[in-house]
Amino acid sequence: MSHWLEEAEKAGHFIKPGSSLQHERIRHKRERILINYMSNKRLYDDFVSVMYQLIDRVNNLAPEKREPFGLMDARSKDSKLNNHLNIFSTSRRVIRHGRKGIIAWFKKYHFKHYRVMYINVSKTPGKVEIELKENYLARTILSSRRKNGKMKPTGRAERLHVLFYIDMTSLDQEFALEIIDWLAFAKELEDTTFSKSITDKDKKRLP
Numbered sequence: 001m002s003h004w005l006e007e008a009e010k011a012g013h014f015i016k017p018g019s020s021l022q023h024e025r026i027r028h029k030r031e032r033i034l035i036n037y038m039s040n041k042r043l044y045d046d047f048v049s050v051m052y053q054l055i056d057r058v059n060n061l062a063p064e065k066r067e068p069f070g071l072m073d074a075r076s077k078d079s080k081l082n083n084h085l086n087i088f089s090t091s092r093r094v095i096r097h098g099r100k101g102i103i104a105w106f107k108k109y110h111f112k113h114y115r116v117m118y119i120n121v122s123k124t125p126g127k128v129e130i131e132l133k134e135n136y137l138a139r140t141i142l143s144s145r146r147k148n149g150k151m152k153p154t155g156r157a158e159r160l161h162v163l164f165y166i167d168m169t170s171l172d173q174e175f176a177l178e179i180i181d182w183l184a185f186a187k188e189l190e191d192t193t194f195s196k197s198i199t200d201k202d203k204k205r206l207p
Contacts, residue, residue, distance in 0.1 A: 026080060026081065029081060029123050030080075030081050030082055032123040032124075032125075033081055033082065033083050033121050033122070033123050034082065035125070036121055036122060036123065036124070036125050036126065036127070037083075037084060037121045039125070039126070040121075040126060040168040043168040043169065043171055044084065044121060044128065044168060044171065046171075047171035047172075047175075047176065048084075048086050048119070050173060050176045051074065051086070051088060051176055051179065051180075052074050054176055054177070054180050055072045055073075055074045055088065055180070058072050058180065058184070059071050059072060068092040068093070068185065069090045069091065069092045069183070069184055069185060070090075070091075070092070071090070072088065072089070072090045072180075072183055072184075073087075073088070073089045073090065074086070074087070074088050075087055079120070081120075083120040083121045083122075083129075084120055084121050085118065085119070085120040086118075086119050086120070087116065087117070087118050088116070088117045088119075088179070088183060089114060089115065089116040089117070089183070090114065090115055090183045090184065090185075091112055091113060091114035091115070092112075092113050092114075092185060093111070093112060093113070094111040094112075094113045094136065111136040111137060112136070112137045113134075113135075113136050113137075113185075114133075114134070114135060114137065115132070115133070115134045115182060115183055115185070116132070116133045116134075117130065117131070117132055117179055117182075117183065118130070118131040118132075118133075119131075122165055124165060126167055126168050126169075127165045127166065127167060127168065128165065128166060128167075128168060128171065129163070129164075129165055130163070130164055130165070130166060131161075131162070131163045132160065132161070132162050132163075132182075132189065133160065133161050134159070134160035134161075134189075135159050135160070136159075160189065161203065161204040162189075162198050162202045162203050162204065163202055163204050164197060164198050164199075164202040166194065166197060170194070174193075175194060178192045178193065178194060
């Protein structure tokens, strides 16, 4: 018996990359995004401008006031959907101890803890799409016990990935400050007021 995937492919139930149908779907989505953006241009652009201004203010602080993250990054990115994508991120170094046994406690594991916010205009009228990612990336060390000298990962990873939509009218100063708090590791996601709008369906798996 053939697999359902093979049967679906034989029946033509897929969209070939570069096909006219795929181009049409992208064009239609791009048009909806453009309409949404033109209808809410002031709200969206003003919020993005506020985010850049706040991050500039943070980065101009004295180094001791920017601990533990150092600097925040802000940048825009082009996309084929012209959805006015902007990315805000930060990271910090974290050292953890082993959890099992007294000897394990003396072992130190080094991580890069990062947080990223993606925001773009949605195809849904009056909405913006927000994606938040958080992860602990294990730093690697050279293993002196391995003759081949390969890099050896240490510790474990923890992940957060949510994708949700909010109203354009919610893009205010308070929301921007809470995002800054989250990026600065001053607040956990569950401590923000906007986290109430995040459902279990919004939580995704990181690749």
